[in-house]
Amino acid sequence: MVNLSVDLNGLQLKNPVMTASGTYGYGEEYNDFYDINQLGGIIVKGTTLNHREGNAYPRMAETPMGMLNAVGLQNKGVEYFATTINPRISHFTTNVLVNVSGSTIEEYVATAERIASLPNIPGIELNISCPNVKEGGMAFGTSCPSAVAVVEAVRQVFPRHLMVKLSPNVTNIVEIAKGVEGAGADSVSLINTLLGMAIDAEKQRPMLSTITGGLSGPAVKPVALRMVWQVAREVKIPVVGLGGISNATDAIEFILAGASAIQVGTANFVDPMVCVKIIDGIRDYMIRHQVNDIKELVGALRC
Amino acid sequence: MVNLSVDLNGLQLKNPVMTASGTYGYGEEYNDFYDINQLGGIIVKGTTLNHREGNAYPRMAETPMGMLNAVGLQNKGVEYFATTINPRISHFTTNVLVNVSGSTIEEYVATAERIASLPNIPGIELNISCPNVKEGGMAFGTSCPSAVAVVEAVRQVFPRHLMVKLSPNVTNIVEIAKGVEGAGADSVSLINTLLGMAIDAEKQRPMLSTITGGLSGPAVKPVALRMVWQVAREVKIPVVGLGGISNATDAIEFILAGASAIQVGTANFVDPMVCVKIIDGIRDYMIRHQVNDIKELVGALRC
């Protein structure tokens, strides 16, 4: 029996496959297709202190092997999550992490604090990289001092696993990863979406109401893989890799590049069963390559 | 008759379609397929002061709707270009621009100076954004002060059209575009390749000898389009758009986003006839949309 379990700096995952925030609802949406407790973990929708309506329709555009989205963190606020949604999903035995966003440090802190009061939530993923909101969001993640400031502040109030999600829309992602590591992050996840744009040439209009949006899917995989590789060599905390992962081979590539765990986002839309297939495929790969423990593969790329 | 001609800040193009450096050799490679003088212009291979062997094989990896390359500016040096290649291609009546690269400001300057002595070359494209060389190259293009410094220095010695090619691997491309505009660039072209990586999961090795390389092709189009749109709104000099353009619709999208001209790179590998098809397709689009002059489309996106 191969060992797929991962110790993510204290957070125990039964396997390295998690689902990416904003692409997997609250898990319930996929539970019809398979028992989602098979997953290493799920990261629920971006959650903010207050209710947010998000951006206007249209919020989505298909691109070559990818998609743009401009959801803009639509959610009912952390209080609603805590009182209405969380009781509904607290029976999940897999790790449920909450993706936390905000426009100010105070908002991030207040949201994280409220989540800290929910014992079934073993960690948060701090989203300092959302390209789809006017204020805050990505801005925090594209400058090192502000990234450090928000992580330090949240660290004060959140005692459990603090994963920080990095933006790829930067000149030097390593610098920011090191900054948030120093500020107390337990792990980093990358990448969030690349800022992109799509145009309807016939209508001569942008495809998204917000003009620009976040690019995800297989198209971004080479960029994500590069950033995971760059960051994993420079930080000591575990790296969670994502961006375009659509099958077990993609997942293995991220792990070889240095990711201790991975997330699957957009691929869930194309094939709702994809996460189960990835777990099975990783296991097959390990058997074929005579790898007993997934840890042996982390960063095992031979350069 | 629709008017496809473009005045690129003094550089006259018979149509907005140029070919991207490093993907079109010296033009001769494609002249078998069609008369390349039909093009608005061609931008020849990255040229440096001295001969460069480039990187080791393998230099290429296919990715979802794109490719990575790590050619690393293999070329025989500007003197060889001036004395051996240029005479061979000086009969082309289309605009032949030379893509100039270097590791130091002195190298850029010396190379540009040598090109300035070739009367048939109406301009250079200053490549401050090549991700495939260890020193210089992209480093110049990822920091505003160094980008400004190299453009100012080259401006001193190069009196004809000075196009500056920007790197997408930055937090704020608008800042750098404005910087090089202030430093005397006649136009900016964007984007160069996105830094990416590919891994052979079975062999557990990077696909490129250099581990990371430059991503191009349709996959990068949304990012390129976004950057062209951002930059075109903020600079007064013309913008030349590229990144994933594979057909006339793509080209129109870049023009609507604010590009006065476009370049076609990787798509030439898939279909050597693609540039001719794009020129024809732009003409068809203009007729269908009753646009008499291509200028009317530049930045005509209705937001």
Place this chain on the structure above:
Amino acid sequence: MCQKKYIDDFTVLQTRRVTHDYVIIDLQHPSQLPDIRPGQFVQVKVEDRPNVFLRRPISVHDADKNQGILRLLVQEVGEGTRWMGQLEPGQKLNLVYPLGNSFPMPKTDRVLLVGGGCGIAPLLFLGKELRKHGIKPRFLMGARSAAHLIDMSEYRELGDVYVTTEDGSEGTKGFVIHHPVMKTDKPDFDVIYTCGPEPMMKVLAKYAANHHLDCHVSLENSMACGIGACLCCVTATQQGNKCTCIDGPVFDSKDLKW
């Protein structure tokens, strides 16, 4: 979220071209279908088209639960739908289904079903369901020209069919709103069910509001997941943004911010 969703490979029984750009695709489930209601849709996986990355939402045109047969009516508008139009008997088609809410059954038997373009797709299934409830539906179908109109005999079996074409090549000339049935002070129907181009549905919603009728519109917002997970498909309602894929596609026109 109350109804269980499935993901299955269906087998194509046949693909019939019914106009130059409409096809009807009959699909066989490996065993028996779950309950499917009129207005619901499926998410179709398009294979091997480099430019089609996401699934494509298509309404259920008809369904035979016991025989395990599902029927789609597809208008070829782009690469994905054109691929569907070329499916051959025996080919597999992967569907996520059944998705979305459905048309509510009326409290009256005076109903008008108005379709435009591929929006006529869900109305056949709805018409059959209405008949099961003892209601004889009437159909008002709008098309560009006679050539864009599919054969109406199946609809005619269920109730009267009125037609408008923009060029007058069949039925009344003009848009659906120009048909005599709409042009009375006191309409002889109490509920409108409609699916089609948004401008058409907006006109009908306004008409319904003016005449104090109920109007159920089925939206065709672009979708990524189709199951409520991504929030890409929202429409603005009086209660805030709602997902077309799970809170819709059918909405009471009064709820929409139109």
Place this chain on the structure above:
Amino acid sequence: MCQKKYIDDFTVLQTRRVTHDYVIIDLQHPSQLPDIRPGQFVQVKVEDRPNVFLRRPISVHDADKNQGILRLLVQEVGEGTRWMGQLEPGQKLNLVYPLGNSFPMPKTDRVLLVGGGCGIAPLLFLGKELRKHGIKPRFLMGARSAAHLIDMSEYRELGDVYVTTEDGSEGTKGFVIHHPVMKTDKPDFDVIYTCGPEPMMKVLAKYAANHHLDCHVSLENSMACGIGACLCCVTATQQGNKCTCIDGPVFDSKDLKW
């Protein structure tokens, strides 16, 4: 760059499966082929495979200039070649051709053609050309097992065929280098032409160097453009990096930095 290149749609005449993973594809040009020489290759456009973005280089297995027929021998190793294996008569295949240099004709008539895997593809065409020059080639073919070996009768018509298989299921057991013809102190051939896996060719290059023979190797470096425009396909030579697609695919083994 001396020879004009073309881009054309060919029509598939037939696709014959010759082993479980090898197919031979016969292609018909719309009119007449230009001159094509043994060792040259074509760049095949693979359609509708989302994961195949670039063209695929495939050697000319045989060509009939006047009849306008081109033959490819393809080993199915991935998505692109598997797609080629499923081509049906009448389908179009877009090729850029003819590309690359070619095997130089020898100054001796004592030649050995050594193929491994799909590297045997260009050797048939080369064998025919040698025969035209009055030279009777001999072939040494290496394969994993008898099942991986295609029918050799066409080669046998041209000259002797020796076979090695790794499992000994046909011919000599072992690699090509283990065949008796190679195991003499004084080889009875002066020139080796080889195409196949790089390890095999490296062994042959060394053998040739030891025995002071000429050795022409055909490389299968991965390619983007295939026409000398991108510099992705280089191999390190004594004269610096050279493009496999225009300076090759055939190189004198002495020139390579092996």
